[in-house]
Amino acid sequence: MAVYSSSVSTVLVASDNxxxxxxxxxxxxxxxxxxxLSIDPVRxxxxxxxRKPDVLVLxxxxxxxxxRHYLELLHLGGAVQSQPHRTVVLCGKEEVPQAYELCRDxxxxxxxxxxxxADDALRLxxxxxxxxxxxxxxxxxxxAAQDLAVHNHRLARQLELLLHPPGEAGREAGAAVEPAGGGGVAVDESGAGGEGRSPESPAKRQPATILVVDDDEFQHKIVSTILKDDNYRLVFATGGVDALNLLRKVRPDLILMDVMMPDMDGLxxxxxxxxxxxxxxIPIVIITGKREKNIVIDSLKAGATGFVVKPFDRDTLRNKVAQVLHLA
Structure with a gap:
């Protein structure tokens, strides 16, 4: 068993609260x-x-x-690249699946x-x-050098992601996208929109519009089935170009974006x-069948609000949508 001393080890808690x-x-x-503690964003x-911590608690x-904080450390810090350390990330109840994926990857x-x-206060x-x-x-x-070189190479790859801030790529093409206007777009007719319901609440009087971008029509049916009992208006795009064209006609409250598409990838x-x-x-949740670490990081660097890994179950998608729309 590896020997360590908790009395001399350094734990650094980084937070904005x-x-x-x-x-x-x-x-x-x-x-x-x-x-x-590290609570001053400037420092x-x-x-x-x-402080060169052994354990960094985010x-x-x-x-x-x-x-984003950890990537910033990798980008700006010196010790983080040479100091062996471990990271523990704190999360909310709705973020557990994503936190699990980040740690697994x-x-x-x-x-x-x-x-x-939670009741288990000793978990931390x-x-x-x-x-x-x-x-x-x-x-x-x-x-010595061999493993440290591999470690630094991984960090260097993450640093490269920071050299291209969100929005830098494709800026000229993005400038051509016009502001969203009125309707005129075919929406899901399975009842997912809930437009025929009685106006029992503001949310039901004005259902949130969700743009689903995926080239697989079967995936459209899956999303529609999962969200059919919720008060959402679903709009579907069959690819990246189709999605950009739809944004000329409708302004969604949330975009569910597939990654792998034939014309343009979701990122x-x-x-x-x-x-x-x-x-x-507009919040954008990336939906992908890939679980690699770089997909998660690339999604966040592209400006995604969150991500869901396929195949997802009913509760995972409903909870993520509700969380992002602040309805949870």
């Missing part, structure tokens, strides 16, 4: 001798460089913020359900202990939408 950071520190202080990179309320090392606080310090055991094992067998379409300022605020 003072209360959340203090709560995480309180839970960790019981077992760890050096638990430090977060400097905090990591100076305590941002939005999972996407944790991803190697973006982070572990996740902890933190909001709302346990994750830190496991992270230190893993790190100790790596250090014990670290063959390229997402970048074009993000490049047009009038559409930059």
């Amino acid at each position: 003072v209360h959340d950071a203090a709560l995480a520190k309180k839970l960790l202080d019981v077992d760890f001798g050096k638990v430090l 977060m990179t400097e905090d990591f460089d100076h 305590a941002f309320r939005a999972l996407e913020k944790s991803v 190697g973006v982070f090392n572990d996740y902890v359900l933190f909001w709302p606080m 310090p346990m994750a830190a202990h496991n992270a230190l055991r893993s790190l100790a094992a790596v250090r014990a067998g670290w063959p 390229a379409v997402t970048r074009q939408i993000r490049a047009a300022s009038r559409f930059s605020g």
Whole structure:
């Protein structure tokens, strides 16, 4: 068993919320001798460089913020590229599937359900202990230059993603997209829109419009079946070009974007939408059958709000849609 000392190991909690950071520190202080906070956005990179933590706890309320913060450390920091460390990301209940995928694919090392606080308050310090055991094992067998070179190569690839901010690619094409106007677009007639229901609430009087972009019509039927009992108006596009043309006619509240399409891949379409300022605020959830780490990172870099991996079940898609539309 790898040997480590919790009394001398450094745990750094990074957060944009003072209360959340203090709560995480309180839970960790019981077992760890050096638990430090990094809550000043101006000094977060400097905090990591100076404190060189063994475990980095990312305590941002939005999972996407944790991803972006870590990528910023890789881009701007020096110590993060040479300091062996482990990452633990905190997440909300609705973000657990995405947090699991990020850890499974190697973006982070572990996740902890933190909001709302679960009954298992010891889960966070346990994750830190496991992270230190893993790190100790790596250090014990670290063959100097070879593994470190592989480690730095992985970091360098992530850094390359930061050299091309969202909206940079395809800016000229994106500028041609006109502001969304009136209707005139065929929508799903299976009842998913709920337009015939009595106006029992503002949400039902004005159902949210969801643009589903996928070249597979069978996938259209799946999404329609899953969301048929919810108060949404569904609009379907059969490809990237079709989606950009539809944006001239209808402004959706949410876009569900497939990645693999014959004319344009979903990430390229997402970048074009993000490049047009009038559409930059529309949330885009990437739907992909690939689970590789680079797909997750590329999706966030393109400007995606979130992602769902196919095949997805009914609850996963409904919860993600509700979460993004702030209806959960």
